[in-house]
Amino acid sequence: MSELRRLNSRTVAIVLSIALVIVVFNALTTGAYTIRFGEVFTVLFQGPAETSDANSISHAVFWNVRLPRVALAIVVGASLAVAGVVMQGVFRNPLAEPATVGVSGGAAVGAVIAITLGLSKITLGVQIFAFIGGTLATAIVYGLSRVDGKTDVVTLILTGIAINALSGALIGLAVFIADDDQIRTVTFWSLGSLGLATWRAVAVVLPLAIIGIALSTKFARTLDLMALGDRSAAHVGVPVERVRLQTIAIVGLLASSAVAATGIIAFVGLIVPHILRLVLGPKHRDLLWSSALLGAIVTLLADLAARTLLAPAELPLGVLTALIGAPFFLWLLRKMRTSESTWS
Amino acid sequence: MNHEKTPVIKCENISVVRARKEILCDISLHANKGELVAILGPNGAGKSTLLSVLAGDLQSETGSVFFGDKPVTEVTNRELARLRAVLPQRVTVSFPYTVAEVVEMGRGPKLGAKDEDLVENAMQRLGVAEMRNRLYRTLSIGEQARVSMARILAQDTQLLLLDEPTAVLDIGQQEKLMQIVRSLVEEGRTVIAVFHDLNVAMSFADRVILLQNGRHAASGTPRETLTPETLSSIYEHKIDVIRVNDDTGPVVIPGPRRN
Numbered sequence: 001m002s003e004l005r006r007l008n009s010r011t012v013a014i015v016l017s018i019a020l021v022i023v024v025f026n027a028l029t030t031g032a033y034t035i036r037f038g039e040v041f042t043v044l045f046q047g048p049a050e051t052s053d054a055n056s057i058s059h060a061v062f063w064n065v066r067l068p069r070v071a072l073a074i075v076v077g078a079s080l081a082v083a084g085v086v087m088q089g090v091f092r093n094p095l096a097e098p099a100t101v102g103v104s105g106g107a108a109v110g111a112v113i114a115i116t117l118g119l120s121k122i123t124l125g126v127q128i129f130a131f132i133g134g135t136l137a138t139a140i141v142y143g144l145s146r147v148d149g150k151t152d153v154v155t156l157i158l159t160g161i162a163i164n165a166l167s168g169a170l171i172g173l174a175v176f177i178a179d180d181d182q183i184r185t186v187t188f189w190s191l192g193s194l195g196l197a198t199w200r201a202v203a204v205v206l207p208l209a210i211i212g213i214a215l216s217t218k219f220a221r222t223l224d225l226m227a228l229g230d231r232s233a234a235h236v237g238v239p240v241e242r243v244r245l246q247t248i249a250i251v252g253l254l255a256s257s258a259v260a261a262t263g264i265i266a267f268v269g270l271i272v273p274h275i276l277r278l279v280l281g282p283k284h285r286d287l288l289w290s291s292a293l294l295g296a297i298v299t300l301l302a303d304l305a306a307r308t309l310l311a312p313a314e315l316p317l318g319v320l321t322a323l324i325g326a327p328f329f330l331w332l333l334r335k336m337r338t339s340e341s342t343w344s
Numbered sequence: 345m346n347h348e349k350t351p352v353i354k355c356e357n358i359s360v361v362r363a364r365k366e367i368l369c370d371i372s373l374h375a376n377k378g379e380l381v382a383i384l385g386p387n388g389a390g391k392s393t394l395l396s397v398l399a400g401d402l403q404s405e406t407g408s409v410f411f412g413d414k415p416v417t418e419v420t421n422r423e424l425a426r427l428r429a430v431l432p433q434r435v436t437v438s439f440p441y442t443v444a445e446v447v448e449m450g451r452g453p454k455l456g457a458k459d460e461d462l463v464e465n466a467m468q469r470l471g472v473a474e475m476r477n478r479l480y481r482t483l484s485i486g487e488q489a490r491v492s493m494a495r496i497l498a499q500d501t502q503l504l505l506l507d508e509p510t511a512v513l514d515i516g517q518q519e520k521l522m523q524i525v526r527s528l529v530e531e532g533r534t535v536i537a538v539f540h541d542l543n544v545a546m547s548f549a550d551r552v553i554l555l556q557n558g559r560h561a562a563s564g565t566p567r568e569t570l571t572p573e574t575l576s577s578i579y580e581h582k583i584d585v586i587r588v589n590d591d592t593g594p595v596v597i598p599g600p601r602r603n
Contacts, residue, residue, distance in 0.1 A: 092438040092439075093438065094439070221453055221454075221455065222453055224441075224445070224449065225449050225452070225453060227437050227438045227439050227441060227449075228435060228437060228446075228449055229435065229436065229438075231401060231430075231432060232430070232432060232435055234401070234421060235399065235425065235429065235430040236425050236429075236449060236450060236451075236452040236453075236499060237421055237422045237424070237425030237426075237452040237453055238421075238452075238453060239421050239422075277439065277440065281440065281441070281442070281445075282439035282440055282441055283441075283445065
C-alpha cells in the first residue's frame with residue numbers, strides 16, 4: 001500500500017485521448033443502423049446540410065442522431081465526473097457525488113415538476129426547472145449539513161439520503177397525477193438516458209460545462225489543501241467557507257445542467273475520480289482534466305452498451321450506470337471502513 | 345537572546361466562554377523574537393483553547409490578540425498564514441497524498457519559485473526526505489507528526505504555534521524534535537507550544553505559563569516557576585523536582601507513591 005506506483009500525467013493524457021477517439025468512432029458507427037467506418041469521414045465532410053446522395057440515410061443518422069448523442073455523452077460525462085472530483089475534494093470524502101448527495105435527485109424533481117405542469121412544450125422549460133431543482137437541492141444540502149459554520153461529512157451524506165428519499169417521493173407523486181404521456185417522460189428523467197439527445201440540448205449544456213470545468217480548475221490547488229481538514233487548510237491561508245460556497249455552486253451548475261439534459265446518470269462522478277486517483281494520485285490539477293476525459297469515455301461506453309446489449313430495445317443509461325455503480329459504492333464503503341477512515 | 349521592544353505576538357485579558365462555562369479567564373501572554381514559551385497545566389486547563397485564540401481560530405469574548413502592533417481582527421486569513429504556522433495535535437489527510445505533497449501544502453494556495461527549496465529544507469531538517477514518496481496515511485503516528493512538523497516549517501513563518509508536538513513521539517524522537525525546535529528559536533523564530541510533559545518544558549522553554557481552570561496560575565522561567573510547591577498545588581498531587589547531575593537540568597517526578 002505504501003509502495004507507490006503512479007503514472008506520468010502525460011502518459012495518462014495520451015492514453016485517455018486515444019481511447020476517447022476510438023470510443024467516439026465506435027459510438028458513431030455502431031447502432032440500429034450501421035455506419036461504415038469510411039462513411040463517417042464522407043458524411044462528416046459533407047456537412048450538416050441535407051443531401052440526396054446514395055448515403056443519405058447514413059448522413060441523416062450521423063448528423064441528426066449519432067453525433068448529437070455522442071457530443072451530449074461527452075459533455076454530460078465530463079460534467080458529472082468533474083462535479084464528482086470537486087465535491088469529493090471539498091467534502092474530503094471519496095463517497096460524495098452529485099447523485100449520492102441528492103443534487104441530481106433535486107434536478108430530476110425540477111424536471112418532473114415541469115413535465116407534469118405541462119411545461120415540456122416550452123423551449124428549455126424542463127431544463128430550467130431541472131437547473132432550479134438541482135441548485136435548490138445543493139443549497140439545502142449545504143445549509144442543513146452545516147453545524148457551527150462547519151460542514152460535517154456524516155451529516156452531509158445523511159442529508160443526501162433524505163433529499164434522495166424526498167426526490168423519490170415527489171417523483172412518485174408526479175407519476176401518480178401524471179397522464180400516460182407524461183409518465184413516459186417522467187420515467188425518462190428518473191432513469192436517465194441519452195435517447196433524446198438533440199443539438200439543442202448540446203447547445204444548452206456545452207457552455208455550462210465549459211464554464212463549470214474551467215472554474216473548477218481554478219480551485220485545483222485549494223482542493224488539495226482542503227485535504228488537511230478545515231482548520232489546517234485555514235491555517236495555510238485557504239478561505240475555507242468561501243471556497244466551499246463557490247465550489248458547491250460549481251457542482252450545482254455542472255450536475256444540474258447534466259441532469260437537465262439526460263436525467264439522473266448516477267455514479268459516473270464516483271467511479272471515474274476513484275480510478276484516476278489510483279492511477280495519477282490525488283492532486284487535483286491532474287485529476288480534474290483527466291476526469292473530464294475519462295468521464296466522457298465511461299459515459300460513451302455505458303451508452304454504447306445501453307443501446308446495443310438488448311438491441312433493438314434500449315436499456316436506460318442511468319439504470320446501467322447504477323447497476324455497475326452501486327456495488328462499486330458499497331465496495332468503496334467497505335474499503336474505507338476497513339482501512340483508515342476518512343469520515344471526519 | 346535577542347529581545348525586541350514589540351513582542352511578535354501578545355494577548356491581553358483573554359476570556360473565552362463556551363456553553364456558559366468559562367474556559368479562559370483574563371489571560372495575558374506575549375512572546376518575543378527568539379523565544380520559546382511553553383503553555384502548561386492539567387487536563388482541561390484551557391491550554392489548547394488559548395493556542396486557538398492565539399492562532400486566530402477562535403474569537404475571545406474579551407481581550408485581544410496582537411501580531412506585532414496589529415490586532416488579529418485586522419489581519420486577513422492569507423496574511424495570517426504568512427505570520428504564523430499552527431501544528432494541531434494530529435492531522436488526518438484525506439486521499440492518498442505523499443509525504444512530499446503534504447509538506448508542500450505548507451506553502452499555501454499560491455506556489456512560487458522558492459517554494460521547492462523551502463519544502464526540501466523542511467523535509468531534510470525533520471528527517472522525512474527519505475520517505476518523500478510514501479503515502480502520508482500509511483505512516484506511523486510518530487512519522488506523521490514529523491511530516492506535519494515539516495509542513496509547518498515549510499510555511500516559513502516567524503511564529504510557530506505547536507499543540508503538544510511531542511505527545512506521540514518516543515523519547516529519542518522527542519529529543520530530536522525539541523532540538524530542532526530549539527534551533528529554530530536560536531535562529532530568531534518564536535515558538536509558543538503546549539506541553540503535557542513538564543520535563544520537556546523544563547529543558548527547552550525560555551518561559552512557561554501555567555494555567556489552572558482557565559486562569560493564570562504561575563509564569564516565569566522554568567526553573568523559577570516549576571517548583572515542587574507550585575506544581576503540587578496546580579496538579580493536585582505531590583510532585584518533586586530533583587537534580588540528577590550537573591549536566592542535565594532539574595527533573596520533575598511524581599512524589600512518593602507510598603506515604
